[in-house]
Amino acid sequence: MNDELSLSKTIWIATGNKGKAKEFKFLLKDHQLYFLKDLPDYQGPEETGSSFEENARIKAQALQKRKPKEWVLGEDSGLEVPALNNAPGIYSARYAGLGATDTDNLNLLLKNMKHLTGERRSAAFISHIVALSPEGKNHSIQGKVEGHIIYEPIGSEGFGYDPIFIPKGETKSFAQLGVEYKNNYSHRAKAVQMFLQQIKYKNS
Ligand code: ITT
Helix, strand or coil, X not given: CCCCCCCCCEEEECCCCHHHHHHHHHHCCCCEEEEHHHCCCCCCCCCCCCCHHHXXXXXHHXXXXXXXXXXXXXXXXEEEEHHHCCEEHHHHHHCCCCCCCHHHHHHHHHHHCXXXXXXXXXXXXXXXXXXXXXXXXXXXXXXXXXXXXXXXXXXXXXXXXXXXXXXXXXXXXXXXXHXXXXXXXCHHHHHHHHHHHHHHHHHC
């Protein structure tokens, strides 16, 4: 069977996060995308991995069991602050506890960074993608954007920690820079761009 991910092909994305879904819709706009919301009875797996990659793989493999004949893509992402031993890292979505909102998580991070200044406010957003084909091929790719955390949230676009993260070389937060900027330069954009490159390269 042909393992090509042709431009018309369907991809199932193992995410229930609306902010991520919106970005994937743009980043993979030449594909027919489905998300976990399209499987209302689906219960996502527990994220028991100890790295972004392991959790992305857990999400992809769980969905592949349900959709064995489709391409599936799992993504695990988050923010790493070296001065906090890389927290919140893989715990970004549950930093302020299970069921925490984006605002709870962001406020806790600001509180835990109150005493940090200058270089110690450095941070990086990571997006790790694991994509599995029905024929058993797998692609594992990481996108990263470096920057720093500001003292108060600013901007209204995006989701999660976007209002407190300023990418290197910029003076505005992800939430101010907006969708178009993130669609080109975010950690997720980089990971997806590399994934599409790999597919193209491997099929040429
Ligand atoms: P899925 O597992 O269903 O994809 P999730 O929200 O639980 O959804 P993760 O476990 O990957 O996803 O956690 C990622 C968290 O990191 C997410 O909740 C955001 O708070 C944060 N995050 C990731 N990418 C981000 C981005 O582009 N902008 C802002 N925050 C982001």
